[in-house]
Amino acid sequence: MLSLKPAIAKSLAKRVYKSIQKWAKKPIETQEKVFQSLISKAVETEFGRDHDFISINNHSDFVKRVPIRDYEALKPYVERVVAGEENILWIGKPIYFAKTSGTTSGSKYIPITKESMPTHVDAARNAILMYIKETGKAKFVDGKMIFLQGSPVLKEQNGIQLGRLSGIVAHYVPKYLQKNRMPSYKTNCIDDWETKVDAIVEETLSENMTIISGIPSWVQMYFEKLQQKTGKQIGDIFKNFNLFIFGGVNYEPYRAKFENLIGRKVDSIELYPASEGFFAFQDKQSEKGMLLQLNSGIFYEFIKADDFFSENPKRITLEAVEVGVNYVMIISTNAGLWAYNIGDTVEFTSTKPYRVIVSGRIKHFISAFGEHVIGKEVEQAMQEAIKNTNISVSEFTVAPQITPKEGLPYHEWFVEFENEPENLSALAKKIDESLQKQNSYYFDLIQGKVLQPLKITKVKKGGFQDYMKSVGKLGGQNKIPRLSNDRNIVKDFS
Template sequence: MSFLKSKIANAWASFYVKKDYKWIENPVDYQNLWFKKLIKDAENTTFGKAHYFSEINNIKDFQERVTLQDYESLVPYIDKIKKGEKDILYCNKPQYLAKTSGTTSGTKYIPVTEKSMTFQVEGVKGALMHYIHKFGNSNFINGKMIFLQGSPKLEELNGLKIGRLSGISAHFVPKYLQRNRLPSWETNCIEDWETKVDKIVDETINQNMTLIGGIPPWLVMYFEKLIERSGKPIKHLFPNLQLLVTGGVNYNPYQEKIEDLMGQKIDTIQTYPASEGFIGFQDDVNSNDLLLMVNHGIFYEFVPAEEIGKNNPTRLTLKEVELNKDYAIILTTNAGLWAYEIGDLIRFVHLKPYKIIVSGRTKHFTSAFGEHVISCEVEESMQEATNQSQIIVTEFTLAPQVNPKEGLPYHEWFIEFENYPTNLDEFALELDNAMRKRNSYYDDLISGNILRTLKITPIQKNGFNEYMKEIGKLGAQNKLPRLSNDRKIADKLIKYML
């Protein structure tokens, strides 16, 4: 039976991927189709009437009528949706509101329609289908699968269901996967993350796990608890584990740590889900870039990183982007988001087909001295330094130290080590050199004696988890910012110094 299931899965994957190549090979055409459809569908909505959608004939018209939006600008519309009104941002009304943490608005409520949720599911499905097709390996469908996620318990408000995106997604697991799915519904509904992970360990430690998915920090916590309970590396606990599926944050900085816990390398698919839409997935486990999903309910625009925050910034469409430049990604979606800034920076690393990496967050950077360091620079630097030194890092973040008690200012890196460097100063210098190669402004500041080389502050084991617990953001969809432009996080981390 297992052989038959695998054979059917391989044939299905081949058919699925062949169908995908229609939009992969004609991305601009599909983007134009989606643009027209989205405008037409929302022509008679409150937002559409306010912005004269009936007079929009092309993308230029749209950009003239609809300025870039953020959550605050949509709050009056979302408040109407929360009251149960329909035809506000998109035709009819959304089925769900996805709760996510905001920086200035507190909790944000992102509309999710039935159609947009379909594409969220298609994103994960597409990632798995492309993997099976490329490698002919579908054995994971014969064992148990788990996606570490938020509680699927949803609140109800005026006919809307409200919860975290990962919890909403739990209601859309296809029937053919339900029999193999873990953990139990009761365990999935546990709100406290530490209690939940303990119960997940109880339910999975003796199972034939073949696929495990979740945000990388969650995977680390889950694997550590499994090893603590069993005294065995993951490869001995789950000898048939074939595939990890990750999302939420860049997997690369966690790869060495996870492989150390695993006791071996393992195929890993990275995905790019957001409450606002499913944007991309890794269609080749041998390459870290993500295939941009251009036929999945989203029309994309891109603002050059250097123009973020300016009045009337340049708004580029897919056919106008360039390789290896950082852009703020802007979404117009079939959930009713219009020219919406989600706060991510992306970089195109391939144009035929369009493939991207997530290079940072528009509000997460370090530029206290004009250097504008972004996430991908610090993550790549850490990866280079650890590769050279055989050091494994569990978690890290950095912040500027503008007013040290003595000496020049510097960047302070807070790092939780799995294995501590034999010479911390040498490791700090390797990390600093890696950073200088990636950011010329930072290099100039060091060369010009404006900054001293970076300083490492080691954090005790599980210190970052304790910090996230302290601020009430352990688990759920919360992620530690990789870098900051102030000392708010840094000052709280001091108590967790090694």
């Protein structure tokens, strides 16, 4: 794709744009077709027989027969697939398992089938083509690109290839792209993240890098190592670098830091990929949110996050969602995941077309006192507080302090600063005020003297990287939870 001449890339971008418009303009019809196709194809699977798929004609039937499951609840079926059985969750066997590190379940084995695999590849390609269509910029297709990702080395288990999603996807880079792609296969196979980044620095330093992609926190490490080695800003090292592609976390807390490292602004494209599916990508530079992929073998359901933990939460389809409401996203896919809770919460920024932002994780919240503060709220509070200041933040996480040595309980913010504030208390006050405006429960608890305003604890530089290394999660797709309802993470920082 990217190594094609710019004129050809633009031509292909027009075709892809037209194709996407067809389903984006008929969202409800598109999702109904996906739903019917999924049910009809899985009728003769073990899961389909167990849940009477032959009698399912509509969403209401589906809700009655198929309960919401997380990985733990689906595990008995997955274990049979891992053992080599066929026709369990989907027709035949998966071609891959994306192995992810769960917190409660240990390793998770997420199936990827011959039907679902192309959607991961196509969505990533289409995100770039939509950018070309919108901006007319295509010169970067002649330059080098880098995707900071996991090792492409795969293992085999009962005839099924097993590895990290990013490593699996690395095997689908077209031949015409290989000469543009960095780093080398050998470097990409290095397991130790710090060693790998050092090798990537050496390989890319003298190259014409035009696209850089990865989770912001790990790209930041790459940029900092480049800067340490050369004493230059990234924009001076890579003069034609003008497109940053990212996913996994909100970029806004990193934006100021990145612009300082780069030395200028660059365009960015946000992606929403996961082992379970490629759900959305940013289709317009001028619009907030990412275009939900409705024609990719994924049927979506949504539950209001506020109702999720009630006894019988209402499951709605796309046509009933509202802008600005926090939903838990439930998926059924052509990889054999059924009414599956991936753990993410999303908000719709638009319904014409359907665009979403990832607002957090349903398990990552603070509600130690009934406040139910979510990831989006803490990120926005931080962003507002440091706006138009010279303060920059490398990383942060938030946890409740339920039993302080003195005074009322509070939220404790563990922050690693790049540029520290002159007055830490003043920054804490700004963040707290923003959080109170966004979350009425938190406001009531502060005003009612149940909680005292938040406090900031500084984390030494490199502290979060040291923590991730200590738990074996440095690099790749791993990221620090923005907040949690206990102090398991922050006990090492206290």
